[in-house]
Every structure is written in C-alpha cells, then in structure tokens.
Amino acid sequence: MRLEPIANPGLARTTLPPALALLATFGVAAVLALVAGGNPALVFGEIVKGAVGSKFALLETLNRATPLIFTGLAVSVAFRAKLWNIGAEAQLYAGAVVTAVLGTGALPWAAPALLPVLALAAICAGALVLLVPALLKTRFGVDEVVTTLLFNFIFLLFVSYLLDGPLKDPMGMGWPKSARLVAEARLPRIVDGLRLHWGFALALICAAAVWVIDTRTTLGFEMRAVGQNAEAARFAGIPVTAVILKTALLSGGLAALAGYSEVAGLKGALTLDLSPGFGYTGIVVAMLAMLHPLGVIVAALFVAAIFVGADAMSRNIGVPTYIADIMLATALLLMVLAILLTRFRVRRD
C-alpha cells in the first residue's frame, strides 16, 4: 500500500476519520466492559454521570483538568518544535518542590506578592529541569526522549528523598508528605464555597498566552519552522539551537506550573502521589488537541472527564478504573492515524 496526498480534502474527509476514531475508542471500551462483566451502556452512563452529573462532579472534573491543561500545553509547545519532551512529570515535580520549599514559611510575604513569586520560581525550576536534556540534545546529540524519560525516575526518587528527610512533615505521622503551605501561599478559590481554585483560571490564561506566542510572535513562527524542517530553518537563518532551548524553557516552565497549581491550589502540601502520571497524560491531551493550545483546554476537559467519571463508575459498579487509561491510549493511537487519513488516501500498489 502507499499513501497519496489529497489535494482538496472535503468536509467528509476532514471530519469522518476523527469521528470514527472516537467511535472505535468507545467500541473498544464497550468490549472491555463486557469482559469485566459490566453492561457497556451502564458503564458509559456511570462515567458521564460521574464526570458531569452533579455540581460536585463537574468541579472535580475541572480540578482534574487543571494540571492536564498545563502539561498538555507543555507537550504541545515542545512537540510542535519536534522537541520530544516526555519528561513533563519531572518538570511538574520540580515546580511542586519549589512551591513547597518556598511556600511553607520561608518567605514572610503577603499573598499578592508571594503567589506570583512562587509561580515564577516554579517556572524557573521546571525550565531548568528540561534545559538539561535540551542541552544534551543540542550539544552532544543525545536523544531527548530517553533522557527526559530517565529524568522522570531520577526526579521522583529525589522527591522521595526530600520527603524522607529535609522536607518531611514533623506532624506527618510518617506519611511521605511535606509540611502544609502557609495560608498566604495558597491559591484562593475562584468563587467562595466552590472547590475550584485560581490554578484553573491560570491554566486558561496560559493556554491563551501560548496561543498568542504561537500565532503572533517571531518565536512562535521560529518554533514551528524548526519543527517542520530544522535544516530548512537553519538555511533561512533561524538560530535553531537557540529556538530549541527557548522551547525547552517554555515547555518546562508550563509543566512546572502544573505542580505549582496542584500544591498551592489543590493539595496544600507536597506528596509523593501528587501526580498520577499527569506528565504522561499531557502527551495524550496534546495529541488529541492536535498540538493546538486552545484545543488543549478542550482535550484536557475531555480526558479529565473520562478519568473522574471512570473513578466514580468503578466505585459504583466495579469495572476497573484502568478502562479510562485504555480508552485514552486507544484514542491517542487511533487519532494520530485518523489525522493522517484526513490528508492522505490509502492506495494499493
């Protein structure tokens, strides 16, 4: 078989494959639900109810989407420049560590001064964590996929060490958990009485900012040019190495904000289970959004809804929550295929 580009894809060509991919994802999930002895209609119903069926559920979904917007943006910024950052997990924890270190009383400031400083410090930490693999890539030609992946393991062990020693909460009853943040370091709720903090708003603002950078600045143009063809970009006079490093700083900083927002907003302390793989899920979010920053918001809400809904469904009818992970991985693989099929036709030789 071979692939033939389609000159003018019509409406059906551009919408049908992605729709079929989503349909097939739900088909796979239905089969898996049957295997586990659950009625697919009931399983899906419970997932929807658990994700958006009540005010509590909806807020839970928005809270879960918050870190995913940050990591999704981090991945989409990097992937667009073909910087394969699979290390958003480590960068997230870098932001979380800095927030916990500086937010537990080290800086005796009022909230309006403290919160932005914490955010900036977190951004710097995450940017530095990704800068190392980016420099190894540009200086030594080391593939960043493997290094960023390996850094995830190293950094999680580092966090485990911190929570065992220097950052251990003396009142923590032996749990691997830091002391709680001071009140001034906590992101307030957007509306009194509703469990949704300003981290969500910050995520939306960041998505808009990335969109502006993408479409309205030279850096955005350069990042896309490097991603599409680094050789051509170099030939056109774009400083490719500098662009890759800038991309790394931006991507790492965005991922770190996920950690900042989880610690300062949701949890109020650093824990070892702060992220159930938000960094990796960010890849799914970014791909489902076709690397578009505003699409990331939609994709993160969708992914968060599936996770939150599957948790509730599993509590009620016992089908394992891992069905959510399977659905998202299937959606990821089928969606990249579907996007290809919107532009190419399969021909037999």
Add this chain to the structure above:
Amino acid sequence: MDLFDILLSASFWAATIRIASPLIFATLGELICERAGVLNLGIEGIMVAGAFAGWVAVLNGLPLWGGVAVAMAVGMALGAVHSVLSVPFGLSQHVVGVGLTLLASALTFYTYRVMLPEVSSPPKIAAFQPYEVPLLSDLPFFGQALFSQTPLTYAAFVLAGLVALVLYRTPLGLAVRAAGESPAAVAAQGLSVTAIRMGAVIVGSGFMAVGGAFLTMSAFDSFFFEMVNGRGWICIALVVFGAWKPGKALLGALLFAAFDALQIRLQQTPMGALVPYQVFLMLPYALSILALVVMSRRAEVPAALMVPFNKGER
C-alpha cells in the same frame, strides 16, 4: 565488607548475570527494531505485558516454557500494532511508541484487576529454578557465578549469539540492516521494506516481552505493578551504548547489571547506610544518561532510523 570483598564474591557475579538477563532480551529486541529503522518506544509497556502474560499463563496451568511462549506471542501482537502504525502509515514513532506503552500497561493492569479482583498480594508461581550445568558448575568460583543460573538466563546469552549470527551472516540479516541504512536500496532489490521493517518490529517486540517475563518467571515468582520500573527505557539507552551491535549491547547490559548489583550491596555497608537509599536507586538511570552522553558522539546510528519509507517517493 568493602568494595573489594564484593567484587571477589561469586554471589555478586551471579547476581550481575541474573540482573542482566531481562535487559539482554529486551535490548536485543530493541536493537532488531532499530537496525531495521524503527525506534520502538513501546518497549516499556511490552515488557509489562510480557511479565504479566507469562506469569498468568503459568498461573492457569501452562508449563513454564508455555508461559514464555505466551509472553512472546503477546509481545508480537503488540509489536504488530506498533508496526502497522509506524511502518506502512509512517506515523511518528515517538507518539506511536509512547501510546503503545500507555496502552499495553493499561491493558495489563485492567486484565490483572479483572482476573484477580480484590487480592492484596498476588499469587505466586513455581518459577524457573537454577540449572547447574554438569561439570562446569563444579568449577571453583566460576561454577557458582556463571553456571548455576536459570534456563532463561542461558537462553538470553544464546539469543545474543543468534541475533549477531543472523544479523551479520545471513541474507535476512543483511536485508534488515539495509532496511535501516538505505531502504531505497532494499526496494531496488525487489524486496519489501515494509515487510522487513514490520517483521523486525514484531519479532523484536516478542523478545522484549520475554525480557519482561523473565522478571515474573525467573527473577521473582509473582507480578507487581511497578515491576518493570523503567527497565525498558534503560534498554533503549543500552542499544545506543552498544552502538547498535549485539555483542557490545550484551557487554553494556552486563556492565550496567554489575553496577546495579554493586549498588544493592553497597547499600548494606556501613558507608552505604550514611547515603540516602534513593541515591543508590537513582544510579542506574543516571548511569544510562551518562552512557548516552559518552557514546552518542561516536555511535553509528542506522542512517534511516525514524525515517519512514514511502515507495516511489524520493
């Protein structure tokens, strides 16, 4: 016990070879994929699936080698998914690989929960036992270090020789290597680059799964969620470290395993007790990064690695 005592103990070398075995299987699998031109980042998930599949097959009454065969078949099936997406469709090998790792791990954990709901500790199987090679195992020191291993360990070393033989001494191996270096030349010979690459990914993925199965069927006798714990990513580093050559990759795996065996023993020394245990656990990953940095500059990367091939396109 100091460093010298450790290095002179047969149990240290026996542990090194044991720790190296799963890495050898999976590194050879990845090496085959990459020599044909496909980076297979599904390795981590395939190892998880293989570890579970082999174990659960034995748990359900299959003999041990039957479990290995089941693990291999599961790995090949997952490799088939990767190869369809990455070869004829030419999709990003990074995205397909990470996606496959997510899918294979999630499918494994889901199946585990469906088959064994609400178990606190997973059941055990009667794993592979050490096989004392006649005569050789009676040798002083070497007998205990090298020739009292489980059959699956011997198989890993035999496989390394076989892979080298096939890659360098057979027309099939030449075709695989050429598919990763100069696919257009392969196509000009009337061979199908697509078929060669897909075959390499499927077979390579089968070996990765056997590497995973080693963990549940030989190193331990049960399945845990965090069992593979980044070994797949380390194998990717080992392929680079071994300059895409089976012999060097085998040495790399042994060297790496020796460090791992050493850090476990150093943890138990009075000196080691002063250092946080996390530092020791970081060493394998840090070492892999270091190996990548050192080797990347002079490694001979297959020229067409990660380059999709579309016949008739120039």
